[in-house]
Each structure stands twice: as C-alpha cells, then as structure tokens.
Amino acid sequence: METSNLALETSRPFLTWQVILKWGKDHYRERNFNKDERIPTRPGLLYLVEKGAVRIVGETQESPLNKYNKNTVISNSENEKDEAFLGFMVGGEPFEIVVKAPYNIQAYSHVDNTSVIWLYWQDIDNWPHFKGEVFEAFRRQHQRKLLWLSVLGQKHTIDRLFGFLTLLIEEYGAPYNHGYRLPYPLTHAQIGSAIGSTRVTVTRLMGKLRQMGLISIEEDGLICLPNLSVNN
Amino acid sequence: METSNLALETSRPFLTWQVILKWGKDHYRERNFNKDERIPTRPGLLYLVEKGAVRIVGETQESPLNKYNKNTVISNSENEKDEAFLGFMVGGEPFEIVVKAPYNIQAYSHVDNTSVIWLYWQDIDNWPHFKGEVFEAFRRQHQRKLLWLSVLGQKHTIDRLFGFLTLLIEEYGAPYNHGYRLPYPLTHAQIGSAIGSTRVTVTRLMGKLRQMGLISIEEDGLICLPNLSVNN
Numbered sequence: 297m298e299t300s301n302l303a304l305e306t307s308r309p310f311l312t313w314q315v316i317l318k319w320g321k322d323h324y325r326e327r328n329f330n331k332d333e334r335i336p337t338r339p340g341l342l343y344l345v346e347k348g349a350v351r352i353v354g355e356t357q358e359s360p361l362n363k364y365n366k367n368t369v370i371s372n373s374e375n376e377k378d379e380a381f382l383g384f385m386v387g388g389e390p391f392e393i394v395v396k397a398p399y400n401i402q403a404y405s406h407v408d409n410t411s412v413i414w415l416y417w418q419d420i421d422n423w424p425h426f427k428g429e430v431f432e433a434f435r436r437q438h439q440r441k442l443l444w445l446s447v448l449g450q451k452h453t454i455d456r457l458f459g460f461l462t463l464l465i466e467e468y469g470a471p472y473n474h475g476y477r478l479p480y481p482l483t484h485a486q487i488g489s490a491i492g493s494t495r496v497t498v499t500r501l502m503g504k505l506r507q508m509g510l511i512s513i514e515e516d517g518l519i520c521l522p523n524l525s526v527n528n
Numbered sequence: 529m530e531t532s533n534l535a536l537e538t539s540r541p542f543l544t545w546q547v548i549l550k551w552g553k554d555h556y557r558e559r560n561f562n563k564d565e566r567i568p569t570r571p572g573l574l575y576l577v578e579k580g581a582v583r584i585v586g587e588t589q590e591s592p593l594n595k596y597n598k599n600t601v602i603s604n605s606e607n608e609k610d611e612a613f614l615g616f617m618v619g620g621e622p623f624e625i626v627v628k629a630p631y632n633i634q635a636y637s638h639v640d641n642t643s644v645i646w647l648y649w650q651d652i653d654n655w656p657h658f659k660g661e662v663f664e665a666f667r668r669q670h671q672r673k674l675l676w677l678s679v680l681g682q683k684h685t686i687d688r689l690f691g692f693l694t695l696l697i698e699e700y701g702a703p704y705n706h707g708y709r710l711p712y713p714l715t716h717a718q719i720g721s722a723i724g725s726t727r728v729t730v731t732r733l734m735g736k737l738r739q740m741g742l743i744s745i746e747e748d749g750l751i752c753l754p755n756l757s758v759n760n
Binding site for chain 2: 352354355356378379380381382383392393394395399401431434435437438439441442443444445446447448449450451453455456459488489490491492493494
C-alpha cells in the first residue's frame with residue numbers, strides 16, 4: 297500500500313478519513329480493482345482513492361486531421377491506443393471526472409488491489425471540514441497540472457521527458473538510496489503518450505538520460521532520480 | 529471588455545460579484561494593467577479578473593540538460609524566451625499562483641485595460657457562497673487542463689496545434705460568422721510555447737490548417753474556427 301504523497305498525508309486529519317472510509321464501506325460505495333481495470337466514473341460523483349494507485353487517461357477524439365495524418369509517415373508499427381497518460385491519484389487523493397463528449401477521460405486501476413470509494417457531492421456536506429480538504433487537494437492538483445503544462449511546452453522532447461519524470465517523482469516518488477523512485481511501473485508508451493512522443497523515442501531518450509546519470513532504472517524497471525531532493 | 533466565458537457568466541450571481549468588486553475598490557485591492565505588464569502575485573492571495581484578460585505563463589527551470597541541448601541543432605535564431613503559455617483568465621474568473629521555486633509561474637495582462645482585484649483567502653470567508661463559486665471555477669479549470677494535457681499527449685504537432693486551438697476557442701471564443709473566434713491575439717511563438725513546438729513550425733502548420741479550411745485568420749490576425757459548434 298503506497299501512500300507516498302506526504303503533503304496530503306500530513307494535511308489530512310486521520311480521523312475524518314477513517315469515518316469516511318467506514319461510511320463508504322457501510323454504504324457499499326467501495327470497490328476493489330485489479331491492475332489496468334477500468335474504474336467506472338460518472339459526472340457528479342466524487343471518488344477517493346483508499347489504497348493503490350489510479351491512472352487518469354485522456355482519449356483524444358477522432359481528429360478531423362485523420363485524413364492528413366494517414367498521408368504522413370508514422371512510425372507506429374505497434375498497436376498503441378491513442379490515450380494520453382494524465383497522471384496518478386494515490387491513496388488519500390480525491391478525483392472526479394466531469395468532462396463531456398467529444399472528450400473522454402477515464403480512470404484505470406494502475407496497480408493490483410487498488411481500492412476506491414465514491415460519494416455524491418451532497419454526501420460530503422455532512423463533513424464540511426473534509427469538503428474543504430477535497431477542494432484544497434483539487435487546488436493542489438490544479439497547480440501541479442500547470443507545472444506539467446509548462447514542462448510540455450518545451451521544444452525538445454528530452455526536456456519534456458526529463459521535466460515530466462521530475463514532476464512525477466517529486467509528487468509520487470518514495471525515497472530510495474540517495475534519490476527518489478517512482479513506486480509504480482510506467483511503460484515507455486505511457487510516458488510517450490504524456491509528452492507527445494512515441495515509445496521508440498522515449499526508449500532512446502531514456503537511454504540518453506541514463507548515460508548522463510540523470511535517471512537510473514532499478515532491477516524491477518522502476519524509474520529513479522538519483523539527484524532529486526524534494527523539499528515540500 | 530470581453531467576458532465571453534458564458535458558463536461562468538451564468539453561474540455567477542451578479543450581486544455578490546458587484547459587492548466583491550466594490551469591496552476590492554474600497555480596500556485599494558484593485559489595479560489596472562496595460563498589455564503584457566506583469567501582474568505581481570503572491571501565494572496565499574486570490575485574484576479575480578474584473579475585466580480584460582490575464583495570460584498565465586510558466587517559465588521552465590534551468591535544465592540540467594542544457595549542456596546537452598547546446599550540442600544539438602536548434603532552429604532558434606529568434607530570441608524566444610523559454611516561457612510556456614498556460615492559458616487565459618478572463619473577466620469573472622478567479623486565479624491563484626502558489627508554486628514555489630524552482631518552478632515559476634507568472635501572470636501577465638494580455639490586453640490593455642485589464643483589471644484585477646485581489647483578496648486574502650480569509651477575506652472570502654465572509655462570502656461563503658462566493659467561496660463555493662471560486663472552488664467551482666477551480667474545479668472547472670482543472671478539468672479543462674486535463675483536456676489540454678490530453679491534447680498535448682498527441683504525437684503529431686499538427687494534432688496538438690489543432691486540438692489546442694479548439695480547446696482555447698471553445699472556452700474563450702466569441703461567436704463570429706458561422707463559427708467562433710478567439711477574441712485575443714496570440715502569436716505563433718506563444719502558441720508554439722504551449723504545444724512544445726517552435727514559432728516556425730506553428731506558422732507552417734497554421735498555413736496547412738487554413739488550406740484545409742479548419743481555421744481561418746481574420747483581418748486583425750484573430751484565429752477563427754469556422755466549423756466549431758459550442759454546446760455548453
């Protein structure tokens with residue numbers, strides 16, 4: 297059970313959280329998911345990650361440029377779905393998905409034994425303090441997404457890649473040796489889908505970052521930033 | 529005075545807004561800015577755009593990859609600052625900037641006669657309903673940023689470009705002929721900074737989108753989506 301998000305850990309009063317978890321269980325609003333299972337979501341509902349990790353993914357709509365794209369050379373031999381990785385939600389974090397067609401955002405369980413409870417927004421009116429915390433968490437998530445957008449504005453893919461990994465490990469990393477390590481696996485295709493690049497390019501540039509000593513890959517394939525110092 | 533953000537317009541009770549504007553003026557918490565002036569911001573303060581438009585910009589930190597980048601061929605003859613365009617805030621929208629070093633997010637007045645008022649978070653405890661609206665606006669902004677991230681995950685620059693313009697005009701566009709038009713100018717360098725591309729590439733791809741009839745450029749340089757139908 298990874299709940300490495302220390303900022304949240306410390307800001308969330310343990311008791312309210314226990315009360316809400318119990319409430320979720322008592323009201324059959326809790327469900328457990330295996331790795332890569334889709335978590336059904338509905339607008340108007342608020343979700344809380346009890347344990348594990350949730351992956352948020354955006355599916356890009358059918359583009360009017362498709363005709364154009366088919367005429368360009370695409371090194372897309374593998375069967376990559378057109379899904380963009382948009383981030384993790386880990387134990388203790390709230391999330392909601394309210395976007396409408398033609399956009400499509402989905403939540404998946406990123407690791408086995410991920411557990412989620414859900415509430416109607418009006419349910420949490422009973423816990424005004426907790427509601428305040430949910431909004432605080434959303435403020436924080438929003439600010440992180442602004443940083444993420446800054447990183448993706450960079451012209452060089454390697455800058456986007458390194459900036460993306462840094463943001464992710466800053467936020468979700470667990471201390472490891474002298475640096476920090478992302479406790480969840482992330483495929484090169486998933487990384488590419490986040491930074492507007494391909495699996496092949498990500499693999500090549502990850503090799504470059506390793507050579508430069510900026511990242512290391514542990515035996516289990518987990519990504520580590522040896523030089524990161526996180527000061528929350 | 530463009531306040532084309534209809535979703536906000538209708539959800540914001542006019543009276544509270546007037547009270548808060550008056551409060552801001554009475555407490556000398558209002559300031560007017562010319563185009564491209566930097567709006568000084570501090571963490572812990574909440575800003576409200578009274579009129580005009582604010583541009584949010586992310587400055588990417590000094591990258592440890594700089595040494596590497598200097599050895600690559602960069603078509604960067606012009607003097608582009610390494611700032612990423614992160615979005616607009618228009619009349620009626622709240623914003624805040626709380627990120628800390630090494631990250632740097634700034635607000636600029638995007639058009640002349642942009643006016644902003646600011647409050648401490650505790651100030652708005654006097655208006656609980658308004659506070660709720662601020663959080664609603666942040667929820668909405670956060671969801672829009674997820675869509676933006678989805679768009680930037682696409683591999684082809686032209687897809688990112690068209691997706692980005694669509695999102696922006698969906699959100700801030702004003703009806704124009706049979707489509708919608710972004711009421712603010714945006715340079716090709718600014719667009720490039722948002723989608724991880726260069727001014728030169730944006731100029732070339734904008735030409736392509738025009739040829740395909742997917743965008744049009746009005747006499748004043750404003751970008752128009754002739755085929756967009758916005759259904760809020």
